Amino acid sequence: MSNFVNMGRKRERLFFGPSKELVALPYLVELQHQSYKWFLQPDEAPDYRKSQGLQELLEEIFPIESYDGSFVIEFVRYYIDPPTLTEEEARQKDLTWSMPLRATVQLINRGTGEIKEEEIFLGDFPVMTDRGSFIINGTERVVVNQLARSAGVYFSIETGAPGQEVYKAKIIPDRGAWLEFDLTPGDVLSVNIDNRRKVPATALLKAFGIRDNTELLRTFGGVEEEVDIVEEEIRGRLIAEDIIDSAGHVVIPKNDRLTKEHVEVLWNSGRTKVRLWNVDPVFAATLERDGTDTPEEAMLEIFRRMRPNEPLRVENAKDYVYSLFFDTRRYNLGRVGRYKLNRRLGLNISEEVRLLTIDDLVTIVKGILNLRDGLEREDDIDHLANRRVRSVGELLQNQIRIGLLRMERIAKDRMTTIPDLSTATAHDLINIRPISAAIREFFGSSQLSQFMDQTNPLADVTHRRRLSAMGPGGLTRERAGFEARDVHPSHYGRICPIETPEGPNIGLVTSLANYARVNEYGFLMSPKRVVRDRYVTDEVVYLPADEEDEAFVARANIPLDEEGRICEEEVHVRHRGSIVIVPPEQVNYVDVTPKQIVSVSAALIPFLEHDDANRALMGSNMQRQAVPLMQSESPLVGTGMEEKVARDSGACILAKRPGTVTYVDANKIQVTTEDGLVDTYTLIKFRRSNQGTVIHQRPIVRKGDFVNEGDFLADGQAVDHGELALGRNVLVAFMGWEGYNFEDAILLSERLVKEDVYTSIHIEEYEIDARDTKLGPEEITRDIPNVGEDQLKNLDEKGIVRIGAEVRAGDILVGKVSPKGETDQTPEEKLLRAIFGEKAREVRDTSLRVPHGEGGKVVAVKRLSRDEYGDDLPPGVNEVVKVFLAQIRKITVGDKMAGRHGNKGVVSRILPVEDMPYLPDGTPVDVVLNPLGVPSRMNLGQVLETILGFVAYHNGWSVATPVFEGVSVDEIFKYMEEIRDRKLPDLTRDGSIVLYDGRTGEPFENKVTVGYMYMLKLIHLVDDKIHARSVGPYSLITQQPLGGKSQFGGQRFGEMEVWALEGYGASHILQEMLTIKSDDVQGRLKTFESIVKGQNIGNPGVPESFRVLVKELQGLGLDVQVLYDDDSVGYVEEEEQNIVEVKKEAEKKPQTKKEEAKIGLEARIFGDPDDDEAEVDPEGDDA
Structure with missing residues (x-):
């Protein structure tokens, strides 16, 4: 059944699926808001707050009583004040967006009955944004929900x-x-x-x-009974009476366990019966x-x-x-x-x-x-x-409890140490530092407080719906076994069986299912429709897992007659974790919709039901890595979830009240309500996200439009007319092309580059601060020693780069000089100094430069200064300058792309449009994919999407096919036949058509499946990964080059690579690799000099790693000596290394490990940088 449905703003989709959704999807981020409200109760009057969250904590800790009981501090109520900053100010100034909390307490003197009531400050609590996140030290963070044992x-x-x-x-x-x-x-x-x-x-x-x-x-349940004395029957049982001998002594006490000796005593006493306890043998043994x-x-x-x-x-x-x-x-x-x-x-x-x-x-x-x-x-x-969700409110409560207990201990200690308590106030006794420290520690360094994933709006939403089994009181990766990670029958409708990471966290980090909610005890609930005597009612109940276990639950799309009664005489139902067949009268509940099984991310994959679960998992995860493009386009083939994600992500601007749009420009929208009030909405322009992608809003309404409450006024990044738009619809063909799509590689048309189809904007932030050092303050200035005017051309009078400047690697962004250690003066200098006063102090250039391999256009500069603006900066920091560089990145060879079905690949070649294979009507395809990527991966959803995309494109539709209840394959074939009859006679119903080679014009041998697929450009961009090095920093112990792009490291020539060279007998290359290109300190220095002077390269020396090995063995007490060529024996000679003295290294006080390694490097290659006669300029072209 299909019909056209409005989605987003002015967007119609042909919707395949049930016309009536009984239960609307809940607000996707409600769990975060609900939990923080539970903790703070901001909307409740201070005197009427329930005993929960912070209120419960304060009631638990107070009253605080002195050790002798004479004084007591009672808690009365607490108040939450509005935040002192705006959200934007907190971001700009790297501060935490928080609100002050005050509490009213009473100090009671029990001796005199005197009560002093006063207000104390309890600390700053972070404010939750509308999106369910927090601004901590200027960055957006999310507290992930914990799934812990109850x-x-x-x-x-x-x-x-x-x-x-x-x-x-x-x-x-x-x-x-x-x-x-x-x-x-x-x-x-x-x-x-x-x-x-x-x-x-x-x-x-x-x-x-x-x-x-x-x-x-x-x-x-023990009862006393009289039993015949038979050793085999009574031995080991408990006796229910005292056995007394003729002298009146108790020989067997009551409730003793009878042994062989006891039985003999009973026989000898002449008794035939004895009273014993008839009780479980466990109690006798225990x-x-x-x-x-x-x-x-x-x-x-x-x-x-x-x-x-x-x-x-x-x-x-x-x-x-x-x-x-x-x-x-x-x-x-x-x-x-x-x-x-x-x-x-x-x-x-x-x-x-x-x-x-x-x-x-x-x-x-x-x-x-x-x-x-x-x-x-x-x-x-x-x-x-048996597992429950602990959200931000409860996690914070547990953390603050520790702080409050410390505060209580300090208050009690102060009550004993203050000489005259009668004059003291509550303020003197209560120290709020432990509370502030607990809040800071929780939001700053807890395993569950995470740097928010803002790659795109879907990543935002999913991060806030994440569940983690790790964290305080939870599992660890090492301890978690297979069972804890596996999908469990009780996950149905509560936790998504698909969306989970692929690495060591698989199964420990999961995602909330679409309709799942959390009850008051923290247990996950799933909605069900109530069934009464075969009749499926519209009554919806949310069931926790233990209640659902006992019920008989049928699937959502079970066939019903016109009256809503179950047609089948034998129904497959879920009961106690397995599938059983029961008569329809026994069914208690029916699922609400098939998509309640999966998470938001999986519900965005059309034809999910035709994909293998492993590939669907990759598809779910890769949608979160899609980069927002300059021109967003919603999918031709969607699932109907796109609007909900865009709405709840917080990326778009929605109308708060109905009214008429009276003003629109790129920066603001004004809506006048019926009462004549004007609502002004400010748009976010080119803000950097945590991942370096762009957060940007653009209006989609016009002046004069009428809007209702909740209507879209502006699209966010990766949103198109109120629908999530992570990628672009491109014409794909499944065929081999000269081996360029071997191993999942992707062949692209140059059209995608020229027309900016996959072009994205990325913003990088660079920061520098001017501090007070032991030798004096650092200074941000344009006056930098030994720097030519051409390098200063983009700097303003303060030494900060101007907005709009194009910069490349090595260019100065912010000029900074730091005081240099005083050098020993000659007697002549001392005399001149004595006569003319203090000479200008020596400074060195510590400017912020564009890192190697980076560049772009300066789009913003932020300056914070303690002296000029009174900004709150860390101790010792006088000024902070941040520079934002934007890059426009077109799709290029080496970028990673993917569809929504786990079909990922790397761009291998970009062909001119005229060389691409083309359709009979002359349309060149955009992307050529390898058909071998389909059968073994078992993700047929990509083929069905391609064919349905072809139908949608040629009919001018956008379609929505919900997961598990979407369009059938036969229906797609029927639409294809219509298109064939109408305009493409060569087309087969499964989407195959004859393609022609763009280079020769000849038709290809076989028909090729062609259609429109929604493809994403992922954040794994080649520009961020490509890296090269000749010389650079070295490890201080082994003297080998560091590793990784961020350290400007080299490529490791490892054990297996050595085998390869050994196999070819390339002994000289191998020797160079292991010595002068790695850790032969003297050798590499001489080699550099030889290359600069054009001389022959000398013989390599002893690698540092050999010296380290010898030292380690000497450290174990082994006397290691070397056998030389002339058969003499001796110790490894200690060569004089051309390294700056330790004293000079210490004077420089490098700020980071990277800088430390770099200074050592420059000294080794270029001589002492403080020495004016150093042979090579470290910033020169030779470096």
Whole structure:
């Protein structure tokens, strides 16, 4: 079924799929906003805030009482003030966009009853932007959601000794000691407290309040019974009475386990029957190990085992057990933990009870026994009923708790150290530094606070919907096994089975499914339609994973009759993680839509259902790497999700209220509402994203247009008329072409370069600061020593490059001089100095230059200065200058391109348009792809997209084919036949046509599949990767060249490369590679001189790596000597190295490792740079 639907602004698409969407997609970034609001409650009145987030934390820490109890600080309420900066100011000045938090507290003197109420400052909390991100130190960051194991109880069966099973129950609190109950094959039930020491479980039960062993046995269903004394039947059981001899002494105490000796005593006493406990044998074996009978003894036993070196006193033991389990500050199940315990154990304890109760422990022990008997099932820790989402609010709460506890400790210490507390104020006692430090640490260096991926709007959205199993309290890459990474049946509709990284993080970093939501306890929910007696209603419920497990759930596109009843007599449903067939009357729920299974990124892939999952994964990930192009174009073949992503990404400007557009230009749009109010929207122009792509908005409305609330006013980068537009629609042909598309390489037409089809703008930021050094302040100036006027032509009077200048590698962007160490003066200089006063101090050139291989046009300059503008700069920094360079990058050989189906490749050649293969009507194709890239990859979606794209182009349509319920192959064939009949008689219905060779005009031998595919240019651009070096920095220890483009390093000539040269017998090349081109310090210096002077190159010397090896062996105490050619033996000679003295190196104080290595390099190759007679100018052409 297909019909035309409006998408974006003034864009119609032919929509293949159900006409009615019952549930609208939720706001894609709602989880971030929801969580931060939960934490701060900014919209609630200060006196009416719920006990959650920050409010709960402050209520938990306060009141703070002095050690003697005479003074107490009470918390009353907190206020959130508006931010002092705007978002834009924070970006420009590299500051954190934050809002001040104040709290009202009372200092109460209990002796006099005096109450001092005052306001204190609690710190600056970052503001969440409309997009769900934070501006931290001027850069946009995102706090990723953590998928962590939930607090609660978990039953499991593990294999101990061969063939023996150990039954376990683990109680995981929100904070505090973990308890692990073990039932071993010897029938002993022990409990491991906090992974430190094991105690008998019966002792713990008594410490929790069971009065004695008799009550304990009765609690677990023990009944007394009289039994005949038969050794085989009674040995090992518990006796239920004291056995007293004729002298009145107790010979067998009650509740003892009967041994062979005990049976003999019973026989000798002349008795024929004895009272025994009828109870699980576990308790007999456990009580035999547990020598305690009362709660006090049990506490002493726990204390003795946990703290073996401390004196055994009942008070100490009671205090210890209390602090371990009954102090809410140290042990807390948390709201979620209590909820999970109640659900798992079938209890009905109030949610306010956050400690373990005796009922919990008794039910858990019974649960272990049931697990042993097969009456209870073990828990699956990878099930989403047992994993919960911790978002920014809760993660921040946990971090700030640490800061508040430090603050509390400081306040208590100050209460004891301040001599006269009666005159003190709360302000004197409370130090907010630990809170600020906790906030700074969380947003700055937590594993979950990440540099936002802003490559394109899809990357933005996906980053904010990401789930990570790593982070504090989570898994690590090394520890995570296969099970934790694997797709689980409970992921259905909650976590996308496709979108996950390919590397070591596979399965640990995932993405939220389209319709997934998080409930109040942090568990993921998925929407379902309710089914009543075969009738599928329009009622929608959100179910957590444990509830869905028990229900019978059918697929979304199940056939229904006109009344909405299920037609099938046997229905395939999901139940408890597997697929079963049931009659329709048994079905409880139906999925809302097939696309609820996947994430936003996967839902943008048309014909996803025809792609192999591995390739779909690559397709999802590569869409996030697409570079926004200068001319965006939405896909001919979409899925209907494009508008939603563009809307929720925050890249576009949407109308806040209905009205008429009264003013439009490139920088602002004004909309006048019906009330006559004017809303002004300012557009972002050419802002650099975190990844160096452009953030840019352009208006799509005209003056006089009427807009409704939520209508698109301006497109963002990679958005076309309100639809996501990551790439371009190009005419592709699947055929080989002279081997240029071997191994997934891509052949392009020159049209794509000339017409700027794949041209993108990239902005790079370069920064320099002027600091105070030991030798004096650095200065930003145009007056730079030894620099010619031609190098200064683009600098203004302050020494900063002008906007609009074209610069290349090595050009000066900001002139800077730093004071140089004073050199020893000759007596003549001293005399002149004494006469004429202080001579101008020596300075050296430390200007900011365009790095090697870079360049572009200066588009912006930002200057921050402590003295001139009063900017808040780090200590020791007086001025910061940032220069932004823009580059226009056309598509070129070596760039990476991809489709949406994981079909990636590198551009191998760009052909003139006239040489490209062309269609019978003369149209040259744009891209030639290798047909061998399809069959083995099993991503047929790209072929179907190509054919449907051909249909859409020739019919003048844009189409949308939603995942799993889109257009059928037969339907596409039908449309192709129409086109064949109408205009292209050579066309086959599967999209093949005769192509002609552009060079000869001859037809190719076979028909070729041709059509329109949406192809993306990815951020892996050859301009950022290409790199070359002759001389450069060397490692300080091995003296070998550094590696990598960022270090200006060389290419490693490794072990296997050595084998290759050895195989060819190229001994001289090999010797050069391993000596003068690498770590023979003297040799490379002499070689450089020889080349400069035009002399022959001398023989190589001893490589530094050999000296390092000798030194390492000497460090192990081995006397290593060398055998020389003349059979003499000696030590490796210590050559005098032409290196600047350490003292001079220290005076220079290089700012970075790179600079440090570079200074060493220049000294070695060019002599001392401070020496005016150095032979070669380091900035000259010879370098």
